[in-house]
Amino acid sequence: MDGEVPVRNVQTGNGNNLSKSLVSLSEGLARAGIAVVDLPISLLPQEPRQNLRRTARSIFHSLVSLQRDLADAAGKAIDDWTKDTHMDAAPTSTEASHGQAGK
Numbered sequence: 001m002d003g004e005v006p007v008r009n010v011q012t013g014n015g016n017n018l019s020k021s022l023v024s025l026s027e028g029l030a031r032a033g034i035a036v037v038d039l040p041i042s043l044l045p046q047e048p049r050q051n052l053r054r055t056a057r058s059i060f061h062s063l064v065s066l067q068r069d070l071a072d073a074a075g076k077a078i079d080d081w082t083k084d085t086h087m088d089a090a091p092t093s094t095e096a097s098h099g100q101a102g103k
Helices: 017-042 046-087 093-097
Strands: none
16 A cells, blocks of 8 residues: 555535435335345246346346436427427517517
């Protein structure tokens, strides 16, 4: 460790302890849920267990990809909608008072 400075994760007094507790609780619940689901899978012979885990991983990757594609499509639709809305917008009160409406 010549010239290296050890780094520690130091908790500061800042932050919301309730939100940290909720995150910690949800992580613990997720780990417990995974352990419960994984228990019967771990009883399978090695080859079927690996196949099942690969299949599950593939399904989860597909779900994440689907969510990303849906979010991208929704974002594009919202952008198109806002462009159309701004083009069709009625003149502002400033434009109307200066006689610039419809120009």
